[in-house]
């Protein structure tokens with residue numbers, strides 16, 4: 001058979017396969033137009049975060065095969081993950097580093113949305129869905145950090161119980177007394193592995209649906225005004241997806257290198273009633289406020305910040321996107337960010353202090 005006949009047959013087979021797939025999956029539907037600026041890094045931070053969540057789900061499912069959420073067995077089971085389970089140490093470290101990175105990218109994504117005025121009409125609801133996603137992300141980090149049941153984890157758990165007591169009936173689920181049959185650690189594990197991931201799935205479905213409805217917010221120019229961009233643009237969604245996957249794979253590469261160089265830490269089994277550690281960086285900035293006001297600060301300060309974030313689309317309703325036309329809001333946000341960073345640095349320099357009780 002000549003090469004030209006073979007090439008023609010291959011081409012015919014490929015066409016038949018792609019039309020078979022097209023009829024069943026309709027994949028050409030993802031080639032709709034999107035604005036070119038959607039492919040730039042600042043507008044891909046949400047997509048990178050989403051990719052990070054996929055890594056967390058896969059690695060989390062594997063870790064759950066070996067983790068034992070009983071307080072008496074939890075720490076030993078983490079030691080088994082590190083020393084006995086196949087690729088357990090690497091999987092645990094990838095889970096740990098991806099969690100750190102995802103928290104960073106979700107915060108950068110929020111700052112991008114804030115800076116480009118992307119919370120404005122018609123995207124206000126998606127801003128609130130995003131705030132829900134932020135709460136779920138921080139909830140996953142917190143519940144994840146107590147599971148290893150070392151000193152750091154036991155201290156986090158004690159802070160959790162103290163905050164539950166301050167909140168009274170509102171914090172009942174977080175208290176050990178909520179269930180007589182199941183320890184608090186076991187229930188926090190169910191929060192980490194089922195309740196919060198399900199909430200995440202629900203919220204991200206609404207988030208993505210709304211992005212599709214409105215399109216990405218318009219490019220920021222001095223006179224740009226907010227509005228829908230759905231169905232407009234010079235790029236295509238399949239190109240956007242490829243860019244997102246590229247950055248996602250880069251993220252995975254960074255996480256793998258970090259995991260090999262700096263495996264996820266595990267301290268000694270925790271001792272209750274003493275404070276020898278500091279919280280992770282995403283909660284560290286609360287340390288000085290806690291030193292001044294006690295555990296109440298861990299509820300009051302995040303509640304104030306969350307309230308301020310919720311006010312953003314209500315306070316800033318002008319149609320303009322340019323930061324120059326939104327100086328008061330962005331100036332105030334920058335000031336709050338600087339205060340948070342300064343508090344973080346102060347907390348990092350401060351010696352460990354006893355806050356509980």
Ligand code: HEM
Pocket residue numbers: 042043044045046047048049050106109110113118119123126127128129130131133134137204207211215216217
């Ligand atoms: C786990 C958390 C989150 C994920 C996975 C996620 C994912 C995404 C994705 C993929 C986009 C498309 C554009 C982009 O990537 O920038 C997007 C847009 C958006 N996100 Fe998020 N997001 C999360 C959290 C948040 C948070 C915390 C906020 C703010 C409170 C937020 C508010 C928005 C808004 C308003 C848009 C529309 C932006 C525009 O059209 O320019 N998201 N998000």
